[in-house]
Amino acid sequence: MRKGIGIKPIIFVLVFILLAGCSLKxxxxALKDTEEAAKQTFNSSEDIETNKKLENFSLYLPEDLSVKEATASNVILKNGDQTYIVFYNKLEGPTSKLNYKSAQRDEALLIKSFEDPEKFGYIRVLSSEDDKYELQVGIGGVKITTYTDKSSMDEDGKNLMKIARSIAETDENKEANTD
Incomplete structure (x- = not known):
């Protein structure tokens, strides 16, 4: 009698591949979910408390992010290997469309704007190398960029919009705009 691999391991591998394939977006x-997450966060009436005070402005910083470097208008955030770049132009108010107009120059997989009486925001996704995507979220003079993958894109979009809102909507930062 020949000894073979057996049917059970083959069935197990096939079921695993099938389940893994079904769970991938x-x-x-991924783009649709990311747009919706950013839109909901932009339109949320929830107050976002800042929890990190930098030299020139304050922001909400999710628990898993840390400040690697900060200058007057730029902050580099890290979460493991993932880097987030925050740019804040104090001369542009929350309703400014400058960053959005600049973002439209590239060939985007997704570019969507959101607006209410107090602020103007957007989300942009560009294709990148190695199944990665450049994700950019902005509100007024705030622009945040990171590289992400399909499985994390919607959560990253939500977090970036939350950070952008915290900067654009914080009274302390708004008062700095009037100087």
């Missing part, structure tokens, strides 16, 4: 689904 398509690019189209």
């Amino acid at each position: 398509s690019e189209k689904e």
Whole structure:
């Protein structure tokens, strides 16, 4: 009698591949989910408390992010290997469309704007190398960029919009705009 691999391990591998394939988002689904997450966060009436005071402005910083470097208008945030770049132009108020107009120059997989009487925001996603995506979120003079993958894109979009809102909506930062 020949000894073979057996049917059970083959069935197990096939079921695993099938389940793994079903749980992966398509690019189209990831973009749609990311747009919706950013839109909901932009439109949320929830107050976002800043929890990190820098020399020139304050912001909300999710628990898993840390400040690596900060200058007058730029902050580099880290979460493991992932880097987030925050740019804050105090001369541009929350309703400014300058960053959005600049973001439209590139070939985007997604570019969507959001607006209410107090602020103007957007989300942009560009294709990058190695199944990565450049994700940029902005509100007025605030622009935040990171590289992400399909599985994390919607959560990153939500967090970036939350950080951008915290900077754009904080009274302390608004008062700095009037100097």
